Amino acid sequence: MASNFSIKHQPGFTAIAATCFVVLYLPILVLVIYAFNAATSTSEWGGFSLKWFQSAYQNTQVIDATLRSFQIGAIAAVLSTIFATMAALATTRTASYPGLTFKYAAINQPLMVPEIVTAVALLIFFSRIKIFTGYSGLGYLIAAHTAFCIPFAYLPIRARLENMDLTLERAAADLYATPWKTFRRITLPLLWPGILAGLMLAFVISLDDVVITEFVKSGGQDTLPTYMLGQIRRGITPEINAISTAFLLLSVAIVTLFFFVSRKRD
Amino acid sequence: MPDKPDRNAIEVVNVSKIFGSGEGQVAALDKVSVSIRENEFFTLLGPSGCGKTTLLRLIAGFDFPTAGEILLYGQDIAPLPPFKRPVNTVFQSYALFPHMTVADNIGFGLEMLGKPKAEIKARVAEMLKLVKMEALAGRRTAQISGGQQQRVALARALAPQPKVLLLDEPLSALDYKLRKEMQIELKRLQHETGITFIFVTHDQEEALTMSDRIAVMSSGKILQVGSPWDIYDKPADRFVADFIGETNFLTAAISSVGNGKARATLKSGATVEATVADGFQPKDNATVVVRPEHAKLTKDKGDLAGTVDNIVYFGTDTHIHVHLDSGEAFTVRQQNSRSAGCGFERGDKVGILIGNDAAQVLRD
């Protein structure tokens, strides 16, 4: 008889889980290792070298695309987080009111439609506007990124608001705080971790986008991902590995930060 | 402060609160009127859903009444938002601000009132001393125990010197011992500050030990208002009698009513003297209540006769459940003494003696 019957054990599950984690990380590990490959070909190992990082750094196209990605990402993240925060305040902690369901649906709509469809729609719509106004700057990309970042920024902010104890604000009102003061002194400070999490999530989502950017961008408006896609289609060099590694590092840094912010309970 | 001892701090006049609309309408409060005197410890007592918390929320301003007036020293405050009412609340969950220190929590109300910094500081220090929390002034609220949080919540609500303090089941989260301590503490605070306390609870024992007066509520109505003694010894109706303490209900025929007394003829045929409200009309089918501790068990013939059903030992006393020959049930509470046993066993044929002041005729 088994003396230690574990109620949580299921045969084979641990093995599958272990395989999953290995399989998730192995390709990334290989990609990172090859970024330090001295050889020009990506199929053999030519010794350790940082030359591909250097070459990426000296590639003005890469630097331009990176800066453009950051610019779009930063603006879209800030705008979408502000809008999402406002929308979250408007759609949580209330009895149902006319239009509430509509708002949920509208805010989450970008999540419900495959990216390619949104991309095509924006291509058509923005090309019309371009003809109409003659403007062909980064505004289109920023608008598109802001729109699809809103539901992502909305998620953690709404979650935080819904977990927030309404009695705290009631207590503030009871202690003579006007609605605005209650918001400034109680709601906003308590919501802050959610807002930060939303901001980071929005930034990463914007930074990662390929499909919509690929369809919306005008000539010379490559972001880092669309630049990389173009390069990969043309044939791969370890420079892509180097860029990916740097990108990866940034993602890990942001996730780590996100993780600590969103896990913070107080 | 209390120049006229009988001045009313709060007057609730014909207040109704209806939630929902159409078919799903629920009246949480149904034309409730009650006056709460200045400087008294007033308790709203009732089972959950009776409307006591709704009434408290209306006084605090978290909800607006559907009809009626709520007067604070004669002024109707019902339309005012909570931050314009000189009334503070101690919440059931304490609702301490987690991102502030103990001292900041206590000073919050004064800060919102725009008091000068020095005054706030002095008042916070005074409050910390009042609730004996000086040592923990700089702590975050998550770092202190439940009992300590309770004290901070009290201090925070008392700091702005409200005209009325509302307490929404503030002791329900504490364990038994701490609850007993806080009951005494609350009485002390009320005495020292001279503030009118309105206390909401479903715990009848808590209500009886702490209150100057109690309002017993059920289904959105106030059934009886009175001192703890009134409520316990002269319950106005069946609900109050049943809700407060344990009691025995007996069917009796009532005759010769007068001077607050009546003759009650029980099913057993025995006749006892019972207290009765003025204006009660004699009738055959009335209910008489007898508290278990006001009856006496005997092996001889008593006013009632029956068989011992069950004996339950409680430490300080013993409850003896008797199945009466009339078919009714009756419980007798007997104080325990050092000598062993209660003197009865299951199956014993017993008599029950009801003293002259023990029985009371119910209004129902």
Added chain:
Amino acid sequence: MATAEEVAKAAERRDVRGRWLLSAPALLVILLAATGPLLIVVVYSFLAPGAYGDVKWQFSSDAWTSVFLERDIFDDTLSLAAAHVTIFWRSIRLAGVTTLATLALGFPTAYFMATRSEKTRDLWLFLITIPFWTNLLIRTFAVLQIIRNEGIINTILLKLGIVSAPVQILYTDTAILIGMAYVYLPLMVLPIYASMEKLDFRLVEAGYDLYATRFKVLWKIIFPLVKPGVIAGSILVFIPALGAYVTPSILGGGKNMMLSNLIELQFGQGRNWPLGSALSITVMIIVMVALLAYVRNAGKSGVRHG
């Protein structure tokens, strides 16, 4: 002075108005740069293609006809458009198999994570979150380097003498499948884990107490309770897999097109914007059907716990 009830009513009206104002910017941006343009796609699908891309402003149902049918150049008869049907079928099949594969792998993984101690659980969650947040393009690129002919798998197989020539995985449906399962796995694990974490293991204990076997406990107790997570995960994988663009572009090569590549083609070399629009809407309809099935299912299995 106004009565309390009037004040309450006014406050409520003010509250609702304020809530509309607060949500206006978000709604406006989404309307302008996401939802609104979708309506234009519908309009475009009923127009005729322009000679150099874009559209001619005249009504035409040709685009819709050619989603599944093609007109013979000589005798004008309509027949099933084999190329389109193949691509539709490949997309749905690959998205479906990807969903099943990620479920088969993701369910045990989520279970494993949820049964760790409170402290280490956060670490496992962190480990699954990193790939989730890592650029999809980079992850696809990482898969490319593993499965190509000169990649690590073929190198090992060749070195061990198991095969004499590299196995061609890249530019096949299998490559797309591997790539999609790889990139979407975290999307399956996370919602299942979220349900699983709330699972009360005392219920499992009760199951064993009442003579259930391990499999019975899994199937009759655990699975029904985490079903909302499983359904959410399946939807989260199926929708992006159906519309996947990056993965088939990189791993499928030119000939193993999926729907998104077919759509892209109409806006590029194909110069048939109306057909591209009609195809986009068809994809959206498939997604809507899947979502509706989800909503109905989620409504039915209304098990809430925790």
